[in-house]
């Protein structure tokens with residue numbers, strides 16, 4: 367695979383989100399290959415999936431996304447492939463009844479925007495939590 371690994375696991379942003387969920391007492395599975403696209407984080411109780419997208423591979427459009435100058439066609443093709451897969455997997459998961467949340471590497475790794483990331487997460491998680499009276503520390 368050379369310099370870059372296609373879908374890297376256990377990346378820094380992934381670990382940051384996982385340790386946060388863990389600190390809240392939320393149970394999750396990681397890299398569940400029984401689901402389309404092997405989602406990064408699965409919260410079965412909330413029927414919720416969190417994908418932590420690397421900005422480069424998933425072409426976030428932020429400053430981390432510069433296409434390398436060499437072999438541009440190759441890169442465009444790769445990026446398109448990944449984008450297509452992302453869309454396919456997301457729609458498969460949603461058809462199976464999962465809520466899919468996409469989080470971005472750059473937002474997680476920046477301390478200021480990380481707070482917003484957490485707000486987005488809990489905006490999704492909390493309403494359900496009240497329903498099922500799930501208590502976390």
Ligand SMILES: [Zn+2]
Nearest residue numbers: 421426428472
């Ligand atoms: Zn980004």
